[in-house]
Amino acid sequence: AQTVTQSQPEMSVQEAETVTLSCTYDTSESDYYLFWYKQPPSRQMILVIRQEAYKQQNATENRFSVNFQKAAKSFSLKISDSQLGDAAMYFCAYRSATSYDKVIFGPGTSLSVIP
Amino acid sequence: NAGVMQNPRHLVRRRGQEARLRCSPMKGHSHVYWYRQLPEEGLKFMVYLQKENIIDESGMPKERFSAEFPKEGPSILRIQQVVRGDSAAYFCASSPTSVRRETQYFGPGTRLTVL
Numbered sequence: 001a002q003t004v005t006q007s008q009p010e011m012s013v014q015e016a017e018t019v020t021l022s023c024t025y026d027t028s029e030s031d032y033y034l035f036w037y038k039q040p041p042s043r044q045m046i047l048v049i050r051q052e053a054y055k056q057q058n059a060t061e062n063r064f065s066v067n068f069q070k071a072a073k074s075f076s077l078k079i080s081d082s083q084l085g086d087a088a089m090y091f092c093a094y095r096s097a098t099s100y101d102k103v104i105f106g107p108g109t110s111l112s113v114i115p
Numbered sequence: 116n117a118g119v120m121q122n123p124r125h126l127v128r129r130r131g132q133e134a135r136l137r138c139s140p141m142k143g144h145s146h147v148y149w150y151r152q153l154p155e156e157g158l159k160f161m162v163y164l165q166k167e168n169i170i171d172e173s174g175m176p177k178e179r180f181s182a183e184f185p186k187e188g189p190s191i192l193r194i195q196q197v198v199r200g201d202s203a204a205y206f207c208a209s210s211p212t213s214v215r216r217e218t219q220y221f222g223p224g225t226r227l228t229v230l
Contacts, residue, residue, distance in 0.1 A: 033218075043204055045206060045224075046221075095219075102148060102163060102171065102174070103150075103208070103219055104160070105157040105158045106157055108156075
């Protein structure tokens with residue numbers, strides 16, 4: 001069974017600085033998708049970024065980028081120029097590309113942004 | 116294009132009552148997923164449905180919980196004889212039928228409180 005681990009329950013970053021959130025996963029599949037979701041205090045789940053496992057190029061969305069290391073099964077999220085609105089829970093998630101069913105979430109990292 | 120809609124946003128029930136949570140997927144989406152988020156935890160998969168079919172209910176408790184996605188109308192997650200341990204946020208997600216099936220889009224969630 002696939003699992004997703006986030007080893008940092010809490011992180012903090014100074015406004016305008018850069019922070020990296022860690023994620024590792026375990027799977028025997030070769031084709032899959034990885035995601036980072038943001039959950040602000042409103043509790044809405046917001047898709048931040050997605051990565052296809054078959055693509056070597058790391059995904060980027062404005063200030064958000066990932067470092068995808070397939071062999072190491074690592075998928076970290078880098079937030080550049082952190083803003084107060086980035087404060088939220090961040091969940092790393094995995095989804096098989098063959099079964100297209102459930103998304104498996106990590107336990108989350110709570111990010112605080114210090115003004 | 117409206118996103119995934121869930122109602123009610125907040126639901127309070129007394130122990131032993133029934134809770135009905137509704138989810139309308141995004142237009143053009145025929146796959147619906149329900150997740151539960153207990154306090155201080157990540158989202159856990161409950162059930163995956165397509166129109167009139169339950170595809171995967173491996174995450175559903177064996178008793179008191181049921182889900183449906185009828186041909187017409189929203190998907191319903193039903194919890195009978197609620198207990199305090201059912202208090203949680205329940206999220207619905209939907210994904211397209213073909214193009215970009217890998218991404219699930221989440222609704223705002225229903226926060227269930229059992230008194």
